Amino acid sequence: MIRHLLSGADLDAETATQILDTAAEMAAVAGREVKKLPALRGRTVVNLFYEDSTRTRISFEAAAKRLSADVINFSAKGSSVAKGESLKDTALTLQAMGADAVVVRHPASGAPHRLADWVDGSVVNAGDGTHEHPTQALLDAYTMRSRLGRLAGLSVAVVGDVLHSRVARSNVLLLSTLGAKVTLVGPPTLIPVDIAAALAPGTDVCYDLDAMLPSSDVVMMLRVQRERMNDSYFPSAREYARRYGLDGPRMGRLPEHAIVMHPGPMNRGMEITPEVADSPRSTIVEQVANGVSVRMAVLYLLLGGNNR
Amino acid sequence: MAYPPAAHSSPPRQPSVKVILTSADLHRVVDRIAHQILEKTQGAADTVLLGIPTRGAPLASRLAARISSFEGISVPVGVLDITLYRDDLRRHATRAVGPTQLPAGGIDGKRVILVDDVLFSGRTVRAALDALGDLGRPATVQLAVLVDRGHRQLPIRADYVGKNIPTALAENVKVTLAETDGADEVRLHGEEAR
Numbered sequence: 001m002i003r004h005l006l007s008g009a010d011l012d013a014e015t016a017t018q019i020l021d022t023a024a025e026m027a028a029v030a031g032r033e034v035k036k037l038p039a040l041r042g043r044t045v046v047n048l049f050y051e052d053s054t055r056t057r058i059s060f061e062a063a064a065k066r067l068s069a070d071v072i073n074f075s076a077k078g079s080s081v082a083k084g085e086s087l088k089d090t091a092l093t094l095q096a097m098g099a100d101a102v103v104v105r106h107p108a109s110g111a112p113h114r115l116a117d118w119v120d121g122s123v124v125n126a127g128d129g130t131h132e133h134p135t136q137a138l139l140d141a142y143t144m145r146s147r148l149g150r151l152a153g154l155s156v157a158v159v160g161d162v163l164h165s166r167v168a169r170s171n172v173l174l175l176s177t178l179g180a181k182v183t184l185v186g187p188p189t190l191i192p193v194d195i196a197a198a199l200a201p202g203t204d205v206c207y208d209l210d211a212m213l214p215s216s217d218v219v220m221m222l223r224v225q226r227e228r229m230n231d232s233y234f235p236s237a238r239e240y241a242r243r244y245g246l247d248g249p250r251m252g253r254l255p256e257h258a259i260v261m262h263p264g265p266m267n268r269g270m271e272i273t274p275e276v277a278d279s280p281r282s283t284i285v286e287q288v289a290n291g292v293s294v295r296m297a298v299l300y301l302l303l304g305g306n307n308r
Numbered sequence: 309m310a311y312p313p314a315a316h317s318s319p320p321r322q323p324s325v326k327v328i329l330t331s332a333d334l335h336r337v338v339d340r341i342a343h344q345i346l347e348k349t350q351g352a353a354d355t356v357l358l359g360i361p362t363r364g365a366p367l368a369s370r371l372a373a374r375i376s377s378f379e380g381i382s383v384p385v386g387v388l389d390i391t392l393y394r395d396d397l398r399r400h401a402t403r404a405v406g407p408t409q410l411p412a413g414g415i416d417g418k419r420v421i422l423v424d425d426v427l428f429s430g431r432t433v434r435a436a437l438d439a440l441g442d443l444g445r446p447a448t449v450q451l452a453v454l455v456d457r458g459h460r461q462l463p464i465r466a467d468y469v470g471k472n473i474p475t476a477l478a479e480n481v482k483v484t485l486a487e488t489d490g491a492d493e494v495r496l497h498g499e500e501a502r
Contacts, residue, residue: 001402018404024391025405034442039392300392305402 004116004123008134008173016178020142022297023290029066037296039304040069046099048090048115049126050076050106055288056126056136060103063295069303072099087111091118092263101303104128122302130164136263137170139294141178143283144218146290147259152179157212159185159244160271161233162296163192167263168222178198183216185209186244189233198291207245213253220261221246221271236272247273251281257293259283292308326471329494330483336456337470338367341452342374344468345421352381354447355419358388360436361406363425367454367486371423384411388422388443394434410443420446421467425483427453430464455494457481 011019014178029035045064047057057073064071074094076082081090087106091141094102101122104112109129116123129135145151154176162168162184172182176199183204184191189206196203206212224240234240246260254260260272260282277284329337346352347461352375354458365387372385389406397403422436440446452468457475471494473481478496486492 025407028408032442033444036442037392039397055498217323300405301402304392304397305400306398 002112003302004112004125005298006112006123006125006132007132008137008170008177010134011138011174013177013179016138016141016174019138019294019301020145022296022301023138023142023293024146026066026296026300027290027293029296030289032229036066037067038068039300040067043069043100044072044098045101045103045299045303045304046070046072046074046094046097047101047126048074048094048104048106050081050104050111051127053105053127055291056105056133059288059291060124060126060295060299061136062292063299066285066292066296067299068271069100072097072215072251088118094206095119095121100216101299111169124298124302127166129166130169131166132170132173133166133296134170134174135221135291135298136167136238137174138142138298139265139287139291140167140171140220140261141174141294142202142290142294144180144259144260144289147283147286148217150279151175153205153214154180154217156180156182156220157185157206157209157216158182158220158222158304159209159212159246161224161228162195163233164225164228165222171220172199172203175200179280185212187234187240188219199305209246210250210253214255217258218261219246219254219258221266223263223265224267225269225282226267229235241270244296245271245273246276251276251279254281261287263287318380325362326496326498327493328455328496331472331492334470334492334494337454338370339374341454341468341470342371342378345371345423346375346381346454348467351379352383354417355471356384356411356415356446357421357423358386358410358415358436358440360422360424360432361387361389362488363454363483363485364423367425367452368423369487371452383390384413386410386415388436388439388481390432390435390439393438395431395435395467408439409444413445414441415444417445417447419423419448420449421452423452425454425465425485426481427456427466428449428459428481430460430462433464434462439455454483455481 069087099121103126106128107127109131111128112125166305175182185206196205262284357368359365368385370380372383387409389408391403391405450467453466454470456469482495484493
């Protein structure tokens with residue numbers, strides 16, 4: 001088993017499948033009388049969040065607690081980081097406190113990789129800059145597999161701001177490893193040239209969402225980050241919504257079995273209309289529930305045994 | 309390419325294998341446990357058989373099938389994976405987690421009979437009891453094993469024992485079943501001087 005989970009590329013098909021299979025067993029715990037397993041008793045998991053996050057932090061916290069680990073939440077706001085402490089000094093502090101795993105979110109791409117050199121415990125990347133978010137890709141893969149029964153051969157359209165999306169990068173890496181065919185869809189200004197080939201051979205780029213719809217098994221909508229709207233990547237929010245927003249008529253052109261995904265938080269009316277977000281084809285709420293199971297699987301597989 | 313002759317003078321130790329139960333013996337033993345369960349539980353009402361993977365699971369199914377063929381009673385069968393409750397998780401590389409399947413009626417208020425192939429240290433059963441406590445509240449819990457090989461490290465005993473096999477600690481009892489290994493047999497592997 002791997003020691004850290006920093007990138008979707010850290011996982012080969014066998015390890016990724018093991019995580020998804022373990023997550024399926026972890027999911028059963030949610031329906032039990034006692035929603036707790038003793039597997040990580042006495043282990044300490046630190047949530048180190050330098051960026052605001054609701055669902056990812058809560059999801060990791062719930063996952064660690066269901067495995068009986070002790071959880072320490074550390075957010076940069078109101079901590080010594082606000083006084084100017086460096087990432088390395090914070091890491092050494094956590095190390096001294098005996099953290100067995102550090103779940104880190106950081107605005108700088110690559111920060112979790114640096115952290116992995118400084119601490120003895122396992123490091124889990126919970127989103128770094130515009131780089132990667134591997135547990136999101138795992139929960140997306142888990143959701144696809146549980147809804148559609150397989151991953152190999154699926155045609156997945158990832159739609160929107162690929163340029164700034166760590167979710168897109170991790171998904172391309174992981175889904176290609178697991179045999180799905182990913183197409184990146186969005187305005188040319190938001191899809192870096194050569195990104196498809198650089199991430200995983202076999203990945204395609206398409207600038208026309210309507211052309212992709214009839215052949216997609218999965219449409220994954222990415223959030224349009226409001227802070228980017230003034231950066232002139234596209235003329236106006238309305239024009240973006242017209243060309244790349246998923247609305248009812250567009251959803252109607254998807255194959256019967258196709259599902260609609262979104263990593264959240266959504267901009268209703270921008271990349272996705274409420275009609276689509278609340279339809280039975282949307283897996284958005286399922287993705288949140290699956291996130292806890294997948295993160296339990298990751299924490300168990302990283303910390304459960306003696307993998308040193 | 310031949311290895312150079314061994315330098316030591318004592319005779320080389322050779323693993324010995326002894327068949328304890330043949331396929332026919334094993335079937336008779338399962339039949340007897342099924343009868344004992346019916347006798348001791350007075351008809352196996354409100355009873356659930358939970359097999360502990362790997363080989364306890366098919367054994368539990370076999371017991372249920374035999375009970376059904378003897379008295380026409382259908383006893384619910386389930387599988388109880390105890391991986392996440394083991395006390396030696398940290399001593400090994402991470403273990404794969406298997407499925408736990410409880411019968412539709414659940415285990416609350418039932419007589420749960422845990423089924424395993426070999427009873428040795430008792431630690432697996434301890435883990436199973438912990439797992440049961442998180443899954444519900446059975447009225448009583450009993451234990452059925454195909455082989456009891458002794459060397460208990462915890463205060464645990466079985467209610468139904470297929471065969472008691474006195475063993476040395478260095479020896480190893482190996483149960484194979486048609487469902488998991490292709491053939492039914494119980495063997496004692498040991499090391500003794502030639």
